[in-house]
Amino acid sequence: MDVLSAARRVIDEGPVCDACLGRQFADRSFGLSNSDRGHSLRVAVALEDDADFEEPNEECWVCEGLTDDFEVYAEQVADALSDIDFETYQVGTRTPPLIEENEVLLRDLADLPEDTGELFKSEYNREVGKRVGALTDTEVDFERPDVLALLNLERGDVDVQINPAFVFGRYRKLERDIPQTEWPCRECGGSGKQLAEGGGEEPCDYCGGDGYLYSKSVEELTTPPVLDAMDGDEALFHGAGREDVDALMLGTGRPFVIEVKKPRRRTPDTDALEAEINEFADDRAEVEGLRLATHEMVERVKELDASKTYRAQVEFDAPVSEDDLANVVEELQGATIEQFTPNRVDHRRANLTRVREVYDIDGHLEDETHGEVEIHGAGGLYIKELVSGDEGRTEPSLAGLLGVGAEVTALDVIAVEGENELFDDDEYLRE
Template sequence: MDLLSLTGRILEYGPICDHCLGRLFAKRSFGISNDERGHALRLSHALAENQRFSPYERGTCSVCMDLFTEIDVWAERVAAALAGIDHETFVIGTRVPPMIAESEEMLWSDFSLPDPEPLKSEMNREVGKAVARITGKRGETKNPEVTIILNIPEEIVEVQIAPVFFYGRYRKLERGIPQTHWDCRACRGSGCDLCGGSGKQYPDSVEELIGRPAVELFRAEGALLHGAGREDIDALMVGSGRPFIMEVLSPTHRGVDLKALESAINHSANGRVEVSIERWSARREVETLKSHKAHKTYRILVDIDGHTSLDEVRKALDALNGAVIHQRTPRRVAHRRADLVRERMVVQIECLGVENGRYLIEVVGEAGLYIKELISGDGGRTTPSLSEILGIPALVVTLDVTSVEGMPENGDE
């Protein structure tokens, strides 16, 4: 069936606006809008049939219910919703009422149309152009800073602000601070007498000490810390620090200087945590950070319960040097980890000396090696261990992480 005959059948099907008529043939011709295409089809059909031309009368479209007459209305709603949000790029999305979606799909099916454009696509584009004219901002489908959803059924605009990410290293200089926020075990975050109504198991975390100044400067809703592994709550993170990416949620201000942010965090943390912020990051880099199996270096102070000598300790450590360790999930974390036996390698281990009757040991371990259990044996769940080789109990008294490998050079690609 030729184009004008098909147009005639569609016009007989029911009232249809120029936008919806033009969308049915959206891939025909270029450089014109669907509105212009629909008007041209209507006019061409009248000429071909030698009929009186009848322009579309507003208020009668059986497909969109005249939604396209409200483009400027929706654009003004979007502009108002974006006021006060720092951004340069945006993208529009549309939530179409079920009745409208059903009407256009029925039309496509009844006429076996091969190349129609969905209503939401045109709405996204036309409202987006109008918003750009009003606000001076730029429509951008790839990594927009703000996503706006036109909720047509409820006649509201929903705004989703893309997070910002920055990459750096942190040093934890005080024991007893977890890496991330922990809900109170008793009330699970709702607040109770045991946690003083805070809902937290611990008053602070590395995540919160870094995140609070970031939330304030970015005028954001919150912040999430993604670390390259994690240290125990009673361990220090010293040396060059642990790589991390901070995800700042729904920032309404983006023009933050990273050096100023670094200074604000270090001042606020007051010596408990220190950060060095290196650069901006992106969501795709979070997975790279988490999946990178970095070697870690630990400095531990070990108490050995029984008579032994430095030479005996060093001989036992030689047996662990380069060894593959079989570790069943430690009892101390079994409540939150799968009960598995994991193989991890001791890359290097040596005794640096003796301090007040305890042995200062440095360990370089493969990612995932449980250091406390490497020393204690965890009741036979880790083998071999220093305790097993010596034949007497040994325990880690203090543990400091002194080095964590950074991401690969192409981590940001």
């Protein structure tokens, strides 16, 4: 393509601003704005034609003057974000249909190749974007910015989208009968109400009118201080698996991420926030190692293939000797366990046989009918069923090998360890 001849054809199609002229040839030179490129082409065409150089004195029929408003929109964006804490941004543009039609018409009238130049919205994104960066002293991020400003040129305004922020840590649950996340009542669906015999509504008998099966959860004990510190609209709790409601989570704690929707503050003091959460939880739960994290950490936590170590208090139906327990423990050391979906969860789990490993196991008796076992097993190993046998649904089991009924009376998780995962990887954490 002869660039000067093509530029001449564009100029001849009526009043076209420098930006719209230069945009048609954006892929033919670099280091210039489209406006500077268009001006240079206009000068070059005038010199080649031995004509007087003239700036267009009418509004551009292609963009209808919108390329004069880069600064205006940048200031609108900066103003819309003035109360938002952010470090990275991206700008998007919703182009009016008429401008898109004009752009196509110009290229058709000037007989320009389809694969040259730049889209109008690409120029707008870039030109407004670099001005936003200068006004706010922040950096553009095309992958996952803290905020996205969408320019609506048809309406003449700006929509701001605030992307979520994330806090990573580990929690310990220090009180039994607390679920990890809110647990709505399955009878009333969380409404706390049921139909009364004579019509109307009355408090749900199953949950007592609370709408929840448990009054508190780890989520409710940890998210409010984070939501308040980050001034967001909503907080979501993501855990690396979950322990039974009646089990404690002790030792090294369980990895979690709290996701805050539409945060107006993204960089709270995590040490102070950790202290606030622990005070708020009032000894029912506690957190440690609180760090700001990236979006990728959510999937990293949710998909963690973690092994776990449990400590279980066990009650036997008949007397057991230390030698018998020791022999069974030795037999379960390193054993492969087949577990058909346990009776207690078959209403919410698919019926299938899971194969899991016991990595390590130790145990001792406290008296003839009570003992304690510590088990390090693969993720997904059902510990209560490994002890009881679950009516033959778990093979082998402690009860089955002993030939004596056994039941877990108290269960503690004392370690959750990522297999080949490092949660202190800076790629997934923010300073």
